[in-house]
Amino acid sequence: MHFSIPDTQELKDDSGSPYTSFNVHINGVFHCSVRYSALHQFHEQLKKEFGGLSMPPFPPKKFLSLTPPKVEERRQMLERFIQIISQDPQISNTDTFNGFFLKAQQETQKEASExxxxxxxxxxxxxxxxxxxxxxxxxxxxxxxxxxxxxxxxxxxxxxxxxxxxxxxxxxxxxxxxxxxxxxxxxxxxxxxxxxxxxxxxxxxxxxxxxxxxxxxxxxxxxxxxxxxxxxxxxxxxxxxxxxxxxxxxxxxxxxxxxxxxxRTMKYYGYIQFKPCETDYPHPHSRVFVAAGHRELNFRIQTDSSTMKEGSFKITRMRCWRITTSMPESDSQIAIGGQPSKTRLELSFEYLMAKDTLKWITIRTDQAILMSMCLQSMVDELIMKKQGKKMKKPQDRSKMDPQTNQQQNNFSSKAVNENSKGKDKTFVENNAFDTIGDDDL
Incomplete structure (x- = not known):
């Protein structure tokens, strides 16, 4: 999952007192707007429930009003906190985690349960x-x-x-x-x-x-x-x-x-096809049609007006990938249900082209996060199958023990979030890359 807090907004509570709210985006979509106090309470609840886990740093309480630079510092720390815990299956697969963000969505959109x-x-x-x-x-x-x-x-x-x-x-x-x-x-x-x-x-x-x-x-x-x-x-x-x-x-x-x-014998059966986009492989600004399926990203590159060249990038040879999200500072408009209106997205993956030869390949597309989620789910499924695990059933949802969740779901890739001014990068380390053998080269 790709979590970010790209910006904040100034709101007033029922008594008219102003406060800062943090806008949480999940998988590239605005999800909710939450106060620091709600996130702090969420953090305290996680500490009680998962006392044996090492929690990422959480911004401390302040008793005085924050200056704009301090608000920005808090935003970055909260973003990193959410990013790290969302990648831990012991936390992200629990009712505590899902319930917090479900309730936050409900409260943000002011939806009554009916x-x-x-x-x-x-x-x-x-x-x-x-x-x-x-x-x-x-x-x-x-x-x-x-x-x-x-x-x-x-x-x-x-x-x-x-x-x-x-x-x-x-x-x-x-x-x-x-x-x-x-x-x-x-x-x-x-x-x-x-x-x-x-x-x-x-x-x-x-x-x-x-x-x-x-x-x-x-x-x-x-x-x-x-x-x-x-x-x-x-x-x-x-x-x-x-x-x-x-x-x-x-x-x-x-x-x-x-x-x-x-x-099932036909080409691209079971693949998800993406909208035409641009890649830097094999040449800068190459027009490409990308499809995800069969443990690969498939490229159909338009070399000229009538010629297409096809290539396959196997998920087991991707060492890691990253999503880069850029939004101009002047654009603070949030399009609920979609991307901010001027957000620019890129998906880049580091690929083992030959033995001891790694190369970064970048795709520029507004579907970068969907591509990343497809890669993630293919990797998860591959590792789940190699470990002999089974698909969950409805009755499995009643198992609330965090240790049980770890045993059932401990096959997610590891993600690290980095933020710089105007840019957000999420790096995903591919655990399936460790299983590569000479036959894959």
């Missing part, structure tokens, strides 16, 4: 309406959707809820995967203030071995089929003319299992 209906869509536009509380977190909503379509418990977390935006050209663009520290109802409501959005149910596993289990169940197989048809229609998955004709015949016959079996 019975509501929420529309969740499949990729073919089919609508599933679930009855929820407006402040239910993502896992609650996902489980409600799964229950409504009668998806077996063991397959619920093979899928996820994604926020997608309707583009001017009529296509849907994935904005991000919804996380458990937010309310899908609130996130969707405020995302729609800056564009047309919807929540979509999509497969959230990458390895085709996991799909083998899903294909044997009628409900999960049908969900895979719907997504496969959509991805082929929008040309996210590519096939030959003969393959496409065969798929059309199978679709007319209603042969979903056979359709899916053929679709």
């Amino acid at each position: 019975a509501s209906s929420l529309d969740v869509y499949l990729m073919n536009g089919h609508k599933i309406t679930v009855k929820i509380m407006s402040t239910d977190q993502t896992d609650d909503v996902l489980e409600a959707v799964a229950s409504q379509v009668e998806l077996p418990d063991e397959f619920v977390y093979y899928f996820g809820l994604f926020l997608v935006q309707k583009e001017d050209g009529g296509d849907n663009s994935i904005v991000r995967k919804l996380q458990d520290f937010e309310s899908p109802y609130i996130s969707l409501k405020y995302a729609n203030k800056v564009g047309s959005h919807r929540i979509v149910l999509r497969k959230s596993v990458w390895d085709l071995a996991y799909e083998d289990e899903l294909v044997d169940n009628k409900i999960s197989m049908n969900l895979l089929y719907v997504q496969a048809v959509s991805d082929i229609e929008r040309q996210w998955t590519l096939g030959t003319k003969e393959q496409l004709r065969h798929l059309a015949t199978l679709q007319q016959r209603g042969s979903k299992r056979e359709y899916l079996r053929l679709a």
